[in-house]
Amino acid sequence: MKLTDLQLDGYRGFESYTLNDLARVNLLVGKNNCGKTSVLEAINLLTDNGSLRVLAQFASQRRQRGFWFADQPDRNVEILDVSPAFFGYRVKPNAKFVVTSNRNKLFNRNKLFMETVPINTVGNDQLYIDPDIQHVTRNIGEAPTVGLQITASSLKYTLPIFPITENGSLIYSDQLRRYTQWETECRSRFLSTTPMHPVDIRNIWEKVIRERRETNLIDALRTLEPDIESIHLLPGNWSMDNVLVDRQSGGPRIGIGSFGEGMRRLLDLSLALIDSANGVLLIDEIDTGLHWTVMEDLWRFVITAARQSNVQVFATTHSYDCLEGLASLMQNDPGLAADVSLQKIERALPQAVALRGEQLPMAIEQDIEVR
Amino acid sequence: MVKQRSPLHVEGKDDYHALSHLLATRQLDTKVPWFPEIKEAGGVDKLLNSINTAIMFGPGHAVGFVLDANASPDDRWRAVSSRLASVGLTPPADLPAAGYIDFCESFQTRTGVWLMPDNRREGALEDFLIDLINPTDPLLAHARSATNQAQELGAAFPVKATRKAELRAWLAWCEEPGLPYGSALRADYFRHDSSDAEAFLTWFSKLFHAAGTEEAGQS
Numbered sequence: 169m170k171l172t173d174l175q176l177d178g179y180r181g182f183e184s185y186t187l188n189d190l191a192r193v194n195l196l197v198g199k200n201n202c203g204k205t206s207v208l209e210a211i212n213l214l215t216d217n218g219s220l221r222v223l224a225q226f227a228s229q230r231r232q233r234g235f236w237f238a239d240q241p242d243r244n245v246e247i248l249d250v251s252p253a254f255f256g257y258r259v260k261p262n263a264k265f266v267v268t269s270n271r272n273k274l275f276n277r278n279k280l281f282m283e284t285v286p287i288n289t290v291g292n293d294q295l296y297i298d299p300d301i302q303h304v305t306r307n308i309g310e311a312p313t314v315g316l317q318i319t320a321s322s323l324k325y326t327l328p329i330f331p332i333t334e335n336g337s338l339i340y341s342d343q344l345r346r347y348t349q350w351e352t353e354c355r356s357r358f359l360s361t362t363p364m365h366p367v368d369i370r371n372i373w374e375k376v377i378r379e380r381r382e383t384n385l386i387d388a389l390r391t392l393e394p395d396i397e398s399i400h401l402l403p404g405n406w407s408m409d410n411v412l413v414d415r416q417s418g419g420p421r422i423g424i425g426s427f428g429e430g431m432r433r434l435l436d437l438s439l440a441l442i443d444s445a446n447g448v449l450l451i452d453e454i455d456t457g458l459h460w461t462v463m464e465d466l467w468r469f470v471i472t473a474a475r476q477s478n479v480q481v482f483a484t485t486h487s488y489d490c491l492e493g494l495a496s497l498m499q500n501d502p503g504l505a506a507d508v509s510l511q512k513i514e515r516a517l518p519q520a521v522a523l524r525g526e527q528l529p530m531a532i533e534q535d536i537e538v539r
Numbered sequence: 540m541v542k543q544r545s546p547l548h549v550e551g552k553d554d555y556h557a558l559s560h561l562l563a564t565r566q567l568d569t570k571v572p573w574f575p576e577i578k579e580a581g582g583v584d585k586l587l588n589s590i591n592t593a594i595m596f597g598p599g600h601a602v603g604f605v606l607d608a609n610a611s612p613d614d615r616w617r618a619v620s621s622r623l624a625s626v627g628l629t630p631p632a633d634l635p636a637a638g639y640i641d642f643c644e645s646f647q648t649r650t651g652v653w654l655m656p657d658n659r660r661e662g663a664l665e666d667f668l669i670d671l672i673n674p675t676d677p678l679l680a681h682a683r684s685a686t687n688q689a690q691e692l693g694a695a696f697p698v699k700a701t702r703k704a705e706l707r708a709w710l711a712w713c714e715e716p717g718l719p720y721g722s723a724l725r726a727d728y729f730r731h732d733s734s735d736a737e738a739f740l741t742w743f744s745k746l747f748h749a750a751g752t753e754e755a756g757q758s
Contacts, residue, residue, distance in 0.1 A: 516598040516647045527592060534589040535578050537543055538596050 170448055170480050171211065171269040172276075178255040178265035180206040186519040191509035193471050193481045195454075195494060196520075197539045198513035204484040207513065208450040211482055212356040213253075214267045214280045215448050217320035220330070222358075224248055224340060229360050250316060251336030253282065259336040261286045261314055281319040287331055290315045296328035298341050310337070356448040357440055361456045364436045366406035372443045373401055381442050384473060388438030389413070391465040392430055392458075399424075408432060433457040434466075438473065445477040454483040455490040463493020464500070471497075471504045491539060495532040498525050512538060545747055547575040547603040548593060550586055554605060554655075554664055555579040556721030564724055565740055575603060575747050583607065590622035597648035601747050607663035608654040610699065619652055634658045638742035651746035657735045665702040668720060671729035671736060672709065682709040 171190050176182040181203050196204045209226050216222045227248060251257040254265055264283035270276040287295070295315065305311050312331030316338065319327075332338045376382060382399055389396045395415040402410040408425030424431050433456055440449055458466060474481050485491065491510075498505045508525030523531060523538060531538050549555055555577055563569055580586035583606060593602050608615050612634070620630040627645035630652075636659055639652040656667035672679050686705045690696075696704050711717050713728050723729065 512596065514598050517645075521595050521598075521646070523592065523595075530585070530589060531592050531596070534548070534580055534585065534593065536546070536589065536593050536596050 170215070170276075171278075172273070173269065173271060174207070174211065174214075175268040175271055176207070176210050176265075177267075178263075179210050179267055180253060180255065182206065182210075183255055184518060187511050187522070188519060189509055189522045189524070190480075190511070191525070192479075192507040193474050194483070194509045194511055195491070196482060196484045196511050196513060197486075197491065198515075200486075202513045202515055204513050205452055208358065208452060208482055208484065210267045211269075211448060212358050212450055214269060214278060214320075215356040217323045218280050218282055218318040218327075220248070220338070220340065221345065223250060223253060224345075225358065227252075229358075246340040248338045248340040249336050250332060250338050254284075254336070257336070259284050259314060259316075259332065260334060277321065279321040281317070283317050283319075284332070285315045285317055285329065287313050287315045287329075290329050294329050296330050296344070298331075298339055298344060305339075310334075312337075312339075356450055357444045358450045359436060359440045359452065361453045363432055364439065369436075369439060370406050372439045373406075376439070376442060377401075379442075384442055384476070385435065385438045387473070388434045388469050389424065389431060391434055391462050391469050393427055411435070429457045430459065430462070437470070441470070441473040441477055441479055441481075444479045446479070448480045448482070449474075451481065451483040453485060455485050455487045460487075460489030460493070463487075463490050464497045467494045467497045468501065468504070471507055475507065486539070488539065491528075492532055494525075495528040499529040502526065510538060542572060543600070544572075544574065544576040545597070545600040545602065546593065547577045547605065547743075547747075548586055548589065549577060549579050549605045550583050550607060551579055551581065553720055556719060557664055557668065557724060558605065560721040560724035561736070562740075562743070564727065565736075567740070567744075573748050575601070587618055587622060590619065591626045594623075594626045594628075594643055594648050594650055595646050597643075597650075598646055599648075601649040601651065601749075603651040603653070603743070603746050605653045605655060608656070608658075608661050609663060610661055612654055612659065612661055615654055619654075623650065623652075637738060638746075640742065640746050649746065649749075651742065653739060653742055657738065662702065664720075665706045667733075667735055667739070668724075668729060669702060669706055669709075670733035671731050673731045678709055678712055682706075682712075 173190060174187045176185045178184075187207065196207060198204055212222050213219070224246075230252070251259045254263050261284050264281065267280045269278045310333045312333050314332050314334055315329040316332050317329050330338060376385065385399050386396055389399070393415075395417055396413045397416045398414045400412045400414075400421065402412065404410060409423035411424045412421040413424055414421055424435065437451070440451070454470075455463065455466075470481060470483075473479070494508070498508065505525035505528075508528070510523040510525075510528060511520040512523075514521050547558075549558060559577055568574070580589060586604065586606060590604060604619070606615060606619065616634045623630045626643055628641055628643050628650060630639060630641070634652070634654060636657065638658055641650055642648070643650050655664050656662045656670065660666075669679070682705045686701060686708055689704070690701070694704075710723055710728070713723065713726075715726065718726060718728070
């Protein structure tokens with residue numbers, strides 16, 4: 169398992185915060201704005217060694233994506249604001265955030281630093297020079313005066329320092345975007361509340377077919393429709409109607425689009441779990457689109473699939489039904505409890521309040537407000 | 540925004556109804572924001588097992604526990620103390636007569652414990668309620684002697700349930716016979732003021748009202 173504990177220093181709204189006793193499957197709960205999604209983001213950044221591509225993805229998810237310059241048709245340049253990642257939005261030189269996992273473990277400790285330095289202290293051989301920088305600087309009227317330094321303990325090489333403005337604007341060009349897929353042993357996948365992109369689904373489906381993982385998909389879909397027997401993907405543009413299923417009760421093959429939005433969510437979840445094998449899967453609002461009656465089965469599927477594919481899962485929820493479904497599963501299937509941890513992001517304390525899977529049924533029965 | 544209420548954990552349904560009605564009849568406005576939500580645990584073992592978790596998930600609130608001392612108040616307090624210690628509290632060796640209240644720093648939770656009837660003697664909720672009956676009431680003496688006689692005649696109830704039997708016997712002869720504790724409190728059958736009840740209400744107010752005031756002070 170990748171992460172046994174996590175520490176955030178200066179990331180987003182967390183000046184200093186820890187999560188301990190992490191398990192294979194972790195459910196993060198807490199009030200609105202307590203930072204659950206920020207914790208998922210921090211894990212994503214950590215496992216992806218500070219990839220700017222991941223930062224850009226967060227900006228998309230938070231609908232904070234920057235603006236584009238299209239006056240040169242062969243150049244797509246985006247302004248990415250990196251300041252939200254820093255506590256207090258401070259990016260003036262000597263701002264820093266650190267994300268650490270397994271901090272007391274000598275060999276598995278993983279640390280990510282992102283800090284800012286004055287650009288005039290950075291040698292040209294260390295600086296990332298973008299061919300578009302002059303052109304864009306003219307357009308935004310501000311030259312970068314700060315360097316963004318990313319240091320990841322599990323990265324085998326040193327990254328260049330990226331120029332940003334005092335407000336945190338980074339010129340995120342096509343070239344940089346190609347460059348930022350830097351290596352990582354363990355990548356995370358972030359599954360937000362919006363459906364997965366069809367191209368993404370198509371790519372993972374190839375893996376499903378090559379590795380004969382169709383039964384994993386069927387197990388997931390059976391959470392909602394126990395009658396499903398087999399699943400078939402038609403060629404061409406991906407859509408829910410191009411995914412056909414056979415049912416045990418017989419009848420024609422039908423597109424799973426007929427089964428509603430919850431089915432789409434389950435498909436996304438099962439594909440994400442397959443694709444995250446030996447890595448980390450981050451699921452925001454895991455119960456989205458799913459009725460309270462399927463929660464226990466949903467969790468059974470997620471924990472079993474996580475074990476099978478060796479995935480570490482971090483999910484968030486606001487829903488009591490989702491929590492109750494998990495507690496009910498812990499009661500009915502105690503063998504799964506060892507792989508589960510509830511983490512309440514409680515801002516009044518310097519660390520999350522953790523509950524082991526086997527303690528969850530008691531907490532629900534005693535009506536202890538664990539959310 | 541709905542404000543989450545502080546919890547008061549009690550052993551069982553009798554305790555739940557009795558304490559709810561006691562607090563209501565003593566003119567405590569149950570609608571004030573600091574008034575706790577009373578939760579029954581389904582037995583003393585379940586209550587004991589939930590103590591540390593309830594405190595861990597209580598930051599910013601007060602959490603109260605009411606248990607019966609039963610045959611050995613010392614044993615009961617020791618069992619509670621070990622659970623309190625597991626979340627970083629340092630309870631005293633002897634439970635104070637006014638009840639236990641302290642602030643759990645590690646989880647920022649105000650914590651209180653009351654052992655029925657009075658944090659000192661052995662007994663349970665029934666002893667607490669019997670003290671709310673006028674001691675000169677001849678029916679109380681009659682209930683006691685009748686229960687004693689019943690035991691001699693081979694009644695099935697165990698010795699430890701004697702107080703319960705006495706109380707139920709007395710309730711059988713009230714204006715509406717055989718009301719459960721809560722309804723009997725509501726009907727104002729228990730009119731006597733007892734020092735235990737006063738002490739309990741003081742502990743209750745200090746635990747929950749003061750916590751509410753602190754929160755209000757911060758906002």
